[in-house]
Amino acid sequence: MTTEKTITIALDGTGGDKVDGKSIASAVRFAVTLCPNLKVLVFGDQDLKVALEREKIDSKAYEFICAPECIPQDEDPRRVLESYKNASMRKAIEAVRDHKADVIVSSGGTGPLVTLSRHILGVMENMRPALCARIPAGPNKYSLMLDLGANALSTSKDLLSFAKLGHCAYKALYDVATPRVSILNVGQERNKGNALVKEARDHIEEVDQINCCGFVEADKLFYDAADVIVTDGFTGNVALKAAEGVAKAFLNATGIKKFFSKLSRPDWLIPWQYNGSLLLGVKGLVIKSHASAGNEAIAVALVQAAKHASLKIVENIESELKKLN
Amino acid sequence: MTTEKTITIALDGTGGDKVDGKSIASAVRFAVTLCPNLKVLVFGDQDLKVALEREKIDSKAYEFICAPECIPQDEDPRRVLESYKNASMRKAIEAVRDHKADVIVSSGGTGPLVTLSRHILGVMENMRPALCARIPAGPNKYSLMLDLGANALSTSKDLLSFAKLGHCAYKALYDVATPRVSILNVGQERNKGNALVKEARDHIEEVDQINCCGFVEADKLFYDAADVIVTDGFTGNVALKAAEGVAKAFLNATGIKKFFSKLSRPDWLIPWQYNGSLLLGVKGLVIKSHASAGNEAIAVALVQAAKHASLKIVENIESELKKLN
Numbered sequence: 001m002t003t004e005k006t007i008t009i010a011l012d013g014t015g016g017d018k019v020d021g022k023s024i025a026s027a028v029r030f031a032v033t034l035c036p037n038l039k040v041l042v043f044g045d046q047d048l049k050v051a052l053e054r055e056k057i058d059s060k061a062y063e064f065i066c067a068p069e070c071i072p073q074d075e076d077p078r079r080v081l082e083s084y085k086n087a088s089m090r091k092a093i094e095a096v097r098d099h100k101a102d103v104i105v106s107s108g109g110t111g112p113l114v115t116l117s118r119h120i121l122g123v124m125e126n127m128r129p130a131l132c133a134r135i136p137a138g139p140n141k142y143s144l145m146l147d148l149g150a151n152a153l154s155t156s157k158d159l160l161s162f163a164k165l166g167h168c169a170y171k172a173l174y175d176v177a178t179p180r181v182s183i184l185n186v187g188q189e190r191n192k193g194n195a196l197v198k199e200a201r202d203h204i205e206e207v208d209q210i211n212c213c214g215f216v217e218a219d220k221l222f223y224d225a226a227d228v229i230v231t232d233g234f235t236g237n238v239a240l241k242a243a244e245g246v247a248k249a250f251l252n253a254t255g256i257k258k259f260f261s262k263l264s265r266p267d268w269l270i271p272w273q274y275n276g277s278l279l280l281g282v283k284g285l286v287i288k289s290h291a292s293a294g295n296e297a298i299a300v301a302l303v304q305a306a307k308h309a310s311l312k313i314v315e316n317i318e319s320e321l322k323k324l325n
Numbered sequence: 326m327t328t329e330k331t332i333t334i335a336l337d338g339t340g341g342d343k344v345d346g347k348s349i350a351s352a353v354r355f356a357v358t359l360c361p362n363l364k365v366l367v368f369g370d371q372d373l374k375v376a377l378e379r380e381k382i383d384s385k386a387y388e389f390i391c392a393p394e395c396i397p398q399d400e401d402p403r404r405v406l407e408s409y410k411n412a413s414m415r416k417a418i419e420a421v422r423d424h425k426a427d428v429i430v431s432s433g434g435t436g437p438l439v440t441l442s443r444h445i446l447g448v449m450e451n452m453r454p455a456l457c458a459r460i461p462a463g464p465n466k467y468s469l470m471l472d473l474g475a476n477a478l479s480t481s482k483d484l485l486s487f488a489k490l491g492h493c494a495y496k497a498l499y500d501v502a503t504p505r506v507s508i509l510n511v512g513q514e515r516n517k518g519n520a521l522v523k524e525a526r527d528h529i530e531e532v533d534q535i536n537c538c539g540f541v542e543a544d545k546l547f548y549d550a551a552d553v554i555v556t557d558g559f560t561g562n563v564a565l566k567a568a569e570g571v572a573k574a575f576l577n578a579t580g581i582k583k584f585f586s587k588l589s590r591p592d593w594l595i596p597w598q599y600n601g602s603l604l605l606g607v608k609g610l611v612i613k614s615h616a617s618a619g620n621e622a623i624a625v626a627l628v629q630a631a632k633h634a635s636l637k638i639v640e641n642i643e644s645e646l647k648k649l650n
Contacts, residue, residue, distance in 0.1 A: 186474055195478070222570055222574050234560065239564060240567070243568060246547060
């Protein structure tokens with residue numbers, strides 16, 4: 001028996017590269033076992049319904065809602081908005097808007113997720129929404145990095161927006177008064193880099209409440225060099241994928257090396273252990289799971305979603321944003 | 326006794342973060358031991374001269390030339406050109422121009438190295454010079470990736486130039502008729518990414534002789550997904566540093582994990598084993614060693630430099646470029 005408040009997650013059950021009914025159902029079972037105060041609203045097709053029933057999950061812990069349409073990852077934004085009225089992604093986001101769920105989790109395409117979230121939930125005042133990952137920075141330590149691809153092109157003012165959102169989110173998540181905010185660049189020195197990052201640095205330095213620590217290089221991403229790492233969506237996406245590629249090369253050793261690899265790897269760097277990016281800047285809690293995530297990774301995203309919802313981070317970000325000049 | 330032609334390397338002995346006389350001298354000793362047909366012209370200060378003497382290297386294998394000035398990594402390009410007449414970097418590049426050396430190796434700042442190389446050696450017709458790394462793509466396999474930071478800002482025409490240089494360099498280095506040329510992007514699909522990469526793709530596709538394979542994602546960088554990976558200098562620099570940071574996190578395991586890490590690591594991914602980037606597009610062979618490279622890494626750069634010089638890759642690139650429409 002738990003006295004914790006129940007957290008309701010709306011789960012988009014059709015998006016993602018690897019997502020079959022069995023993976024989703026198994027992730028739901030993992031998550032509700034780990035978090036007894038969780039309720040999952042699963043939006044999906046008939047196959048998923050059957051898979052859920054097979055997992056024999058406590059019927060009070062989840063609810064299935066039939067929403068069989070799947071939005072292709074690269075669908076045109078206009079068509080995303082005009083069509084797909086029965087898409088599981090749309091229905092799951094609407095559940096957050098209608099206060100039937102505290103948070104939505106999707107492994108669907110970034111484009112459709114950002115487009116629908118902005119449209120259905122609305123955008124925080126003057127903010128440019130960004131996808132924000134919690135990246136490992138040592139054992140039990142995380143940095144927030146944004147944008148990771150919500151925007152194809154960013155201005156220096158957009159980067160200022162990301163810095164504000166990251167600052168407020170870090171405060172809300174980790175209860176640190178003045179998180180160190182840095183901009184990803186090709187060098188640490190003030191005169192390094194292109195006009196975008198230099199202008200962004202100047203804008204961020206003008207915000208008194210933000211502890212702007214200048215530039216950070218990509219080889220320091222996982223070394224706790226900054227609490228919030230600000231970057232444009234193109235660079236951020238490339239940097240994180242490059243890091244994941246190398247981590248997988250080390251983890252996917254074969255033969256006898258595989259055995260030693262398991263004994264040697266830094267546990268805090270295992271990619272699926274930090275699945276689940278936040279879409280910051282929209283008026284509702286939206287979590288993007290990796291498109292090719294396996295069931296452990298989706299379960300991690302669900303558990304993180306519950307934690308973020310219980311911290312009321314959207315409400316906290318909105319009230320922190322009001323304190324910035 | 327060897328009948329191979331002697332290769333002469335001009336080594337800039339003052340640049341780099343970690344470069345003390347002892348590291349440089351020790352790298353020279355490693356390199357000339359590995360390659361008996363090597364002669365190194367070492368440009369540097371008095372300390373370096375003493376360090377070289379202490380290493381007891383065969384006096385026929387190297388020559389010391391006093392050029393004590395060091396150009397700061399972030400020196401203004403105009404000052405780089407107008408001052409520093411006795412800089413070791415300048416003198417070493419001039420040795421290549423004057424046919425006293427086959428190749429120059431420097432751990433100095435990318436900015437000064439690119440500025441001086443362009444000025445002293447000249448640029449290949451219509452080309453935009455780019456820094457090109459040989460990145461591991463599996464055991465005994467490499468991809469070429471460029472630009473890694475010779476340019477702070479690139480246009481789509483610059484990326485076309487990088488594609489041409491990479492195509493020609495790959496042919497010269499690995500004797501492959503039609504290397505696979507791809508552009509680094511946030512997704513593989515044709516409609517993914519920003520205008521820069523899409524326009525670059527269109528330009529590259531117009532060159533009949535280049536085997537343009539579209540886009541490649543950063544998590545495939547080390548998986549032999551392309552022979553030549555084209556990117557702007559900002560993104561390329563960030564991607565490679567992100568990868569290096571993760572590799573180091575795995576390699577720098579501590580305690581018992583350190584032991585298992587040595588047994589498990591994929592040997593082809595050890596960063597210092599592929600030190601030494603080529604500055605392509607200038608009329609002379611210029612190799613940039615990592616600024617924070619230790620002595621093994623500098624030795625690797627010297628050995629690679631000798632190999633590239635013996636392949637006459639600058640001459641080969643120039644003749645291959647003439648074949649492109």
